[in-house]
Amino acid sequence: MAVRNRKESGTAERVLDIAERLTQMRGFSNFSYADIAAELGITKASLHYHYPGKAELGEALITRYSERFNEALAEIDRNLPDARARLAAYADLYAGVLRNERMCMCGILAAEYPTLPVAMQSEVIRFFDENERWLTKLLEDGKADETLSYRGRAADVAQGILGALEGAMLVARTYGEVARFEAAATQLLAGLTP
Amino acid sequence: MAVRNRKESGTAERVLDIAERLTQMRGFSNFSYADIAAELGITKASLHYHYPGKAELGEALITRYSERFNEALAEIDRNLPDARARLAAYADLYAGVLRNERMCMCGILAAEYPTLPVAMQSEVIRFFDENERWLTKLLEDGKADETLSYRGRAADVAQGILGALEGAMLVARTYGEVARFEAAATQLLAGLTP
DNA sequence: GTCTATAGGCAGATAGAC
DNA sequence: GTCTATCTGCCTATAGAC
Numbered sequence: 001m002a003v004r005n006r007k008e009s010g011t012a013e014r015v016l017d018i019a020e021r022l023t024q025m026r027g028f029s030n031f032s033y034a035d036i037a038a039e040l041g042i043t044k045a046s047l048h049y050h051y052p053g054k055a056e057l058g059e060a061l062i063t064r065y066s067e068r069f070n071e072a073l074a075e076i077d078r079n080l081p082d083a084r085a086r087l088a089a090y091a092d093l094y095a096g097v098l099r100n101e102r103m104c105m106c107g108i109l110a111a112e113y114p115t116l117p118v119a120m121q122s123e124v125i126r127f128f129d130e131n132e133r134w135l136t137k138l139l140e141d142g143k144a145d146e147t148l149s150y151r152g153r154a155a156d157v158a159q160g161i162l163g164a165l166e167g168a169m170l171v172a173r174t175y176g177e178v179a180r181f182e183a184a185a186t187q188l189l190a191g192l193t194p
Numbered sequence: 195m196a197v198r199n200r201k202e203s204g205t206a207e208r209v210l211d212i213a214e215r216l217t218q219m220r221g222f223s224n225f226s227y228a229d230i231a232a233e234l235g236i237t238k239a240s241l242h243y244h245y246p247g248k249a250e251l252g253e254a255l256i257t258r259y260s261e262r263f264n265e266a267l268a269e270i271d272r273n274l275p276d277a278r279a280r281l282a283a284y285a286d287l288y289a290g291v292l293r294n295e296r297m298c299m300c301g302i303l304a305a306e307y308p309t310l311p312v313a314m315q316s317e318v319i320r321f322f323d324e325n326e327r328w329l330t331k332l333l334e335d336g337k338a339d340e341t342l343s344y345r346g347r348a349a350d351v352a353q354g355i356l357g358a359l360e361g362a363m364l365v366a367r368t369y370g371e372v373a374r375f376e377a378a379a380t381q382l383l384a385g386l387t388p
Numbered sequence: 389g390t391c392t393a394t395a396g397g398c399a400g401a402t403a404g405a406c
Numbered sequence: 407g408t409c410t411a412t413c414t415g416c417c418t419a420t421a422g423a424c
Contacts, residue, residue: 025308026306026308026309027221027223027305027306027309029221029223029224030223030306030309103305107305107361107364108305110364110365110367110368111221111297111301111302111305111306111364112220112221112224112305112306113367113368114219114220115220115221115224124368125368125369128365128368128369151384152381152384156377156381157381159362159365159374159377159378160358160362160377160378160381160382162361162365163358163361163362163363163364163365163366163374163378164354164357164358164361164362164378165361166361166364166365167301167356167357167358167359167360167361167362167363167364168353168354168357168358168361169357169361170301170304170305170357170360170361170364171304171322171353171356171357171360172357173304173307174304174307174318174319174322175319175322180353183350183353183354184353184354184357184358187346187350187351187354188354190345190346191385
């Protein structure tokens with residue numbers, strides 16, 4: 001029943017698919033046009049037709065990633081009743097990324113932040129801002145529907161959750177153990193139990 | 195009253211100082227022998243006398259960092275009475291790194307983990323293991339002296355703390371706001387209050 | 389849109405003189 | 407220990423043919 005508004009998978013999209021995977025696994029500065037070209041079966045030069053430079057590719061990368069992430073958040077809001085269930089689903093989004101042996105794109109970009117083109121830097125910040133705003137709303141709802149409990153400002157708790165999940169992901173991927181992340185997520189949920 | 199057992203700062207140590215700072219700020223794959231040479235006022239070729247390759251430099255980097263970190267943990271154990279105060283001091287170690295606009299070395303290396311030489315990968319894991327062991331002991335002490343309270347196994351909570359601090363650091367540095375990290379640390383401490 | 393060919397720069401690394 | 411000189415390889419990027 002998915003809406004047919006996705007562009008059919010042209011070369012530009014396939015380039016993004018590959019670049020996205022490589023970024024989430026190795027980091028933006030640790031893959032090259034040559035890697036993408038080899039995997040796609042075209043030449044490096046052809047890539048410049050679709051994205052004039054690596055900076056532009058990087059911008060397109062985060063833009064699409066953020067859009068999809070926000071769509072996933074909207075989907076959670078649409079389908080899940082209480083705030084607690086939504087938070088569990090949010091943590092499971094992260095777990096899903098980890099199961100593919102990847103890091104959150106913006107988490108890994110945060111690690112290389114000072115070396116990124118400024119346009120990419122702004123987009124990373126925006127991604128975090130949007131996540132925190134969504135989490136803040138969720139925490140306020142959770143206090144209202146009594147499925148979540150916490151002390152202090154919702155925005156502060158939201159920051160704490162975002163950081164805790166990003167960090168748990170980072171360490172869990174290093175060990176190659178998704179269970180590590182899941183344990184941390186469970187613990188986080190438990191700490192918000194009324 | 196510091197013990198005089200540090201080697202006098204020879205070139206090899208100064209190379210490590212620079213490489214350490216660059217790694218913590220940009221990541222291991224985002225600085226070059228040329229960067230170090232320029233800052234030190236010697237040629238790239240001379241660096242290979244001290245460290246035959248970047249992999250060996252990387253190993254020396256983590257080894258020294260881990261040693262110093264473990265010394266800092268021992269210092270905390272020596273000086274602070276209760277477990278809660280020791281945990282606060284632990285979080286403040288991280289804050290101190292962040293104030294220098296740096297990331298935890300092993301946190302940033304975790305982000306580029308798949309691209310690291312295997313010897314460095316092992317050392318990153320060992321750093322995390324040692325931190326978790328220290329935190330686990332601290333949590334058990336805290337339960338005993340009743341300065342900390344938590345549910346579940348101490349080792350699981352230790353993993354959660356490590357991840358949460360690494361993640362809070364990563365995000366806070368992106369925003370360039372140490373206060374973000376401090377808020378997260380305060381919240382973490384509050385969650386462990388008896 | 390994709391190709392060949394090529395430019396120009398920087399990476400890590402080595403040989404050998406001093 | 408540090409130098410000069412040099413190598414090889416990879417990087418991003420461009421020009422221009424098809």
